[in-house]
Amino acid sequence: MGKNVFAVQVFFIVFRECLEAGIILSVLFSFLKQALGGPDQDPAIYKKMRRQVWLGAGTGVLICFIIGGAFIGVFYGLGRNIWTGTEELWEGIFYLIATIIITAMGLALLRINKMREKWQVKIAQSLVTHHSIKDGTFMWIREWGRRNVMFILPFITTLREGVEAVVFVGGVSLSLPATAFPIPVITGIIAALIIGLLLYRGGNHMTIQAFLIFSTSVLYLIAAGMFSRSIWFLQYYVFAQRVGGDVAEAGSGPGSYDISATVWHVNYGNPEISNGWDVFNALLGWQNTGTYGTIISYNLYWLFIIVSIVFLLYEERTGWLPFARPTLNFFSRVPGFKSWARKRIAAHEVDADDVVNRVQAEHMVGQN
Secondary structure (H helix, E strand, O other), rough: OOOOOOOHHHHHHHHHHHHHHHHHHHHHHHHHHHHHHHOOOOHHHHHHHHHHHHHHHHHHHHHHHHHHHHHHHHHHHHHHHHOOOOHHHHHHHHHHHHHHHHHHHHHHHHHHHHHHHHHHHHHHHHHHHOOOOOOOHHHHHHHHOOOOHHHHHHHHHHHHHHHHHHHHHHHHOOOOOOOHHHHHHHHHHHHHHHHHHHHHHOOHHHHHHHHHHHHHHHHHHHHHHHHHHHHHHHHHHHHHHHOOOOOOOOHHOOOOOOHEEEEEOOOOOOOOOOHHHHHHHHHOOOOOOOOOOHHHHHHHHHHHHHHHHHHHHHHHHOOOOOOOOHHHHHHOOOOOOOOHHHHHHHHHHOOOOHHHHHHHHHOOHOOO
16 A cells, blocks of 8 residues: 555655756755855846746756656656556666665765766866857857856756756656555655755754664665565566466465475465555665575675775765776776776865855856
């Protein structure tokens, strides 16, 4: 019953995609206020740039709705017929994809301040006039992009995040009814907008950070369950191919599972047919059958999370991931990788405040 009304995985995918877009928009508005909203700046230019941001974001969302509507129509019109008989295989694949997305999102939530700094630098650098490109046939493209960068950035961001949300929601919710979509989609968007607004306003940093840590913990519980469920679906698909597709009608007793790959099994609590257990299945990946694959994968996932967080803590303290500096120094001397490696090294040395000062000093927009 629970997953027929509120699909948890849909909520977190929508939340993740909208949150990244919200963070970028909040950084855009904060940067504009800092660089162009001062008392010595032209208020008309500041308002013009804010309008560009809203127009770009709105256009991206509109196009996303069009693409998303077409995708969903094709998905539900053709997908279910195409994937009949291989549903477990596709569910396993899409749960695996969802696990990767949610894992990356959780790491991003823990480093939300780093994300803000990164986007502040990117936005500031995009506003600084570069003279390295020679005037020529494509000069007008460069000039148009420079003048409308505050339209282009939110447009691309909202379009990309929106399309990703539609694609991945459609993928991980292959077996869900339409009633499971509205509430998680709406609440996911609202939650992301609230956090984006809090980031823009400043707010109480510790309160936001505590909320994000709690959210990340919940995310990883769900993602660990999804990874385990992904392995379960893939194993079940292989088992069903061997014994026949009617195995799904065997219920929860003997014959409904592969005894050779099973560590434990209980005849109750089947999330597919027992009301209430589907909630634990959606939140924590509960299955009434524990296989070697599902148990080992669950533990390996948590080991991966622990190692990743240790690496990120090291980066927070030193500014570099382990072995990143010597690796980039090595590639900076390898033909074909020199430019890429040197850009990565230089990115660590960029001062956001210095770039903001350059934007203000150049008065780029004031000369339009």
